[in-house]
Amino acid sequence: MITINSLMCKGCGYCIRFCPKHILEMGKERSAKGFFYPVNIDKDACTSCGICALMCPEAAIEVSDKEA
Amino acid sequence: MAEYKRPQSLKPMATPYCPGCLHALATRLVADVIDELQQSQNAINVVSVGCSALNLYTWKGDVIGAAHGRAPAVATGIKRCLPDRLVFTYQGDGDLAAIGLAEIMSAANRGENFTVIFANNQTYGMTGGQMAPTTLIGQKSTTTPFGRDPMTTGYPLKMCELMAVLEAPVFVARYALNSPKGVMDAKKGIRKAFELQMAGKGFTFIELLTNCPTNWGMGPIDTLEYMNTNTIPYFKPGIYKDKESEA
Numbered sequence: 020m021i022t023i024n025s026l027m028c029k030g031c032g033y034c035i036r037f038c039p040k041h042i043l044e045m046g047k048e049r050s051a052k053g054f055f056y057p058v059n060i061d062k063d064a065c066t067s068c069g070i071c072a073l074m075c076p077e078a079a080i081e082v083s084d085k086e087a
Numbered sequence: 088m089a090e091y092k093r094p095q096s097l098k099p100m101a102t103p104y105c106p107g108c109l110h111a112l113a114t115r116l117v118a119d120v121i122d123e124l125q126q127s128q129n130a131i132n133v134v135s136v137g138c139s140a141l142n143l144y145t146w147k148g149d150v151i152g153a154a155h156g157r158a159p160a161v162a163t164g165i166k167r168c169l170p171d172r173l174v175f176t177y178q179g180d181g182d183l184a185a186i187g188l189a190e191i192m193s194a195a196n197r198g199e200n201f202t203v204i205f206a207n208n209q210t211y212g213m214t215g216g217q218m219a220p221t222t223l224i225g226q227k228s229t230t231t232p233f234g235r236d237p238m239t240t241g242y243p244l245k246m247c248e249l250m251a252v253l254e255a256p257v258f259v260a261r262y263a264l265n266s267p268k269g270v271m272d273a274k275k276g277i278r279k280a281f282e283l284q285m286a287g288k289g290f291t292f293i294e295l296l297t298n299c300p301t302n303w304g305m306g307p308i309d310t311l312e313y314m315n316t317n318t319i320p321y322f323k324p325g326i327y328k329d330k331e332s333e334a
Contacts, residue, residue: 031107069089
């Protein structure tokens with residue numbers, strides 16, 4: 020289960036590029052900073068591997084084992 | 088299954104870096120390792136001038152700003168006065184490999200007991216993308232609009248190789264931050280360097296290959312591919328010196 024903090028995200032897309040399940044996609048909405056940010060399109064498929072958080076330059080993604 | 092929380096060593100705000108800049112990732116990695124080692128109250132971050140220095144805005148712990156390229160000299164003084172603190176410099180390539188070359192070579196040669204984190208993005212990012220000593224042959228910059236020509240500007244400077252021939256440094260390694268594997272290796276390398284420093288072993292040098300989407304004139308994802316095809320074949324990642332394992 021991942022949580023994306025839209026206030027930190029700058030929309031670089033590294034998480035989308037490296038997600039092994041291809042379940043992240045650039046969203047249609049802009050954040051308060053004016054950037055498009057990624058959204059998880061299939062929450063059940065997420066294995067909490069943490070690669071998105073590993074590649075996120077801004078530490079905008081937090082990973083937890085628990086289901087939301 | 089992994090758990091990841093934002094490091095406590097960083098303030099709860101976005102960095103001042105451009106979108107996709109791997110400087111921000113390098114800063115985050117250092118913060119992650121310092122959190123893991125529980126040194127966030129004990130670490131001193133020495134920055135000098137350039138985009139590398141922008142990480143002081145998000146750094147929660149102690150930061151000191153040095154003159155351009157002189158971070159190793161300042162870190163030497165701090166470490167000698169406060170030997171119990173974890174001291175590291177965070178420098179870019181225009182800072183460390185150009186104006187600060189004398190300081191870094193001298194500090195490394197003396198074997199000062201601190202860590203240098205060297206973020207190499209092959210350009211002067213803050214001043215607008217001029218050619219740096221590490222700019223690749225043929226790479227375009229604002230001062231080499233037709234690509235770097237070795238006949239007039241020489242060859243890209245390989246800092247890890249230079250450091251590795253010196254007697255004093257104990258750990259010299261280079262990592263590329265453009266893939267999850269590279270990032271994981273880099274984290275291990277930074278951790279090892281900090282542990283060696285805390286054990287009082289001596290000078291440790293970590294080079295991190297980064298990108299500059301703004302001044303390379305590419306999208307963030309394209310810069311990662313560019314690093315794969317151009318940067319990594321020239322600046323080969325790996326451990327160049329590991330005195331502890333050799334001994």
